[in-house]
Amino acid sequence: MDNPDVESRIVDVFEIRLADIGSVDVAQLLALSIAVQWPHRAEDWQFMRGIGRGVVALDEIGRALGSAMWFPYSDGFAAVGMVITSPRLQALGTGQWLMQRVMAECGGRTLRLNATRAAYRLYRSLDFKRSQTLFQCQGEAIAPDTAAAAAAGLRALTDADLPALIALDASAYGVRRAALMTALLAQSSSLGLFRAGRLVAVALCRRFGRGHVIGPVVASCDSDAIAVVAPHIAAHAGQFLRLDTHRPGGEFRDFLARSGLALFDAVTTMSLRRDATIAVPRIRDRPASYGVVSQAFG
Numbered sequence: 001m002d003n004p005d006v007e008s009r010i011v012d013v014f015e016i017r018l019a020d021i022g023s024v025d026v027a028q029l030l031a032l033s034i035a036v037q038w039p040h041r042a043e044d045w046q047f048m049r050g051i052g053r054g055v056v057a058l059d060e061i062g063r064a065l066g067s068a069m070w071f072p073y074s075d076g077f078a079a080v081g082m083v084i085t086s087p088r089l090q091a092l093g094t095g096q097w098l099m100q101r102v103m104a105e106c107g108g109r110t111l112r113l114n115a116t117r118a119a120y121r122l123y124r125s126l127d128f129k130r131s132q133t134l135f136q137c138q139g140e141a142i143a144p145d146t147a148a149a150a151a152a153g154l155r156a157l158t159d160a161d162l163p164a165l166i167a168l169d170a171s172a173y174g175v176r177r178a179a180l181m182t183a184l185l186a187q188s189s190s191l192g193l194f195r196a197g198r199l200v201a202v203a204l205c206r207r208f209g210r211g212h213v214i215g216p217v218v219a220s221c222d223s224d225a226i227a228v229v230a231p232h233i234a235a236h237a238g239q240f241l242r243l244d245t246h247r248p249g250g251e252f253r254d255f256l257a258r259s260g261l262a263l264f265d266a267v268t269t270m271s272l273r274r275d276a277t278i279a280v281p282r283i284r285d286r287p288a289s290y291g292v293v294s295q296a297f298g
């Protein structure tokens with residue numbers, strides 16, 4: 001600086017190294033997500049580490065300055081998420097470095113992720129292609145009318161329903177996520193819609209971030225989706241509730257808006273390599289996703 005009254009010195013020339021995400025204290029990861037104003041709790045990070053793998057960028061004294069995770073749902077497919085660079089270090093190539101490492105670890109898998117506005121250019125430069133918009137709906141829940149909340153054939157899932165949950169999720173997501181569904185069922189309140197003894201729609205709801213999140217939600221039509229989601233909304237009336245959906249509009253989105261879950265933000269679902277499932281046009285009356293598990297898990 002030219003002004004002699006202003007003292008300055010260079011303080012941030014340091015080296016960073018990559019390490020396994022399992023090797024750091026969860027408090028470090030929490031500090032990272034808080035720094036980019038994400039709502040995750042320590043428990044949310046723990047849960048993700050239980051399912052996935054990943055890397056952290058550490059400075060010389062072991063502080064976490066970046067992260068990236070991947071969730072290997074099958075030998076051929078993984079979801080990527082929790083890509084964060086500490087604000088002080090952004091636009092210096094760390095995001096690119098973390099992603100290259102994750103992509104190398106994922107081998108030839110098809111990758112799917114949800115890109116924030118800040119990250120879109122990064123993923124484009126890595127050859128990810130845009131597929132859909134994911135709408136983040138959240139707010140203070142308002143109890144829906146009782147007619148919607150009392151559909152016939154609705155009940156909580158038990159462990160015996162796990163295979164049906166895994167199959168229904170797979171029919172909407174495109175890939176079996178057995179470990180994730182098993183872990184989610186254990187820590188969520190669940191509602192399944194059964195017809196002739198068959199699970200035709202489902203919505204799980206769990207603690208996450210600022211309150212609760214509903215997801216996954218799978219159904220074949222808007223009215224079934226509303227039937228499984230409405231009781232969760234009623235159970236959290238007056239509390240913070242979130243649901244991230246690919247539905248661009250229609251009855252389901254209107255229902256969410258009436259229930260206090262307003263559009264808060266939108267991210268872009270992107271894929272690397274042929275993501276057959278997401279490219280298939282939705283066939284009427286076939287199970288489809290009405291709510292993702294989270295932006296990271298997809």
Ligand SMILES: CC(C)(COP(=O)(O)OP(=O)(O)OC[C@H]1O[C@@H](n2cnc3c(N)ncnc32)[C@H](O)[C@@H]1OP(=O)(O)O)[C@@H](O)C(=O)NCCC(=O)NCCS
Nearest residue numbers: 036083084085090091092093094095096115116118119122
């Ligand atoms: C997105 C994020 C991880 C990028 O990390 P980074 O270390 O800044 O990434 P890089 O320095 O490798 O930059 C990669 C590209 O993104 C661009 N970029 C970085 N930050 C950006 C921003 N805030 N807005 C727009 N573009 C940005 C860079 O200019 C670079 O583009 P280029 O290759 O065309 O020059 C980081 O901004 C971040 O943590 N943001 C908040 C959390 C978030 O949104 N994570 C993404 C989840 S999908």
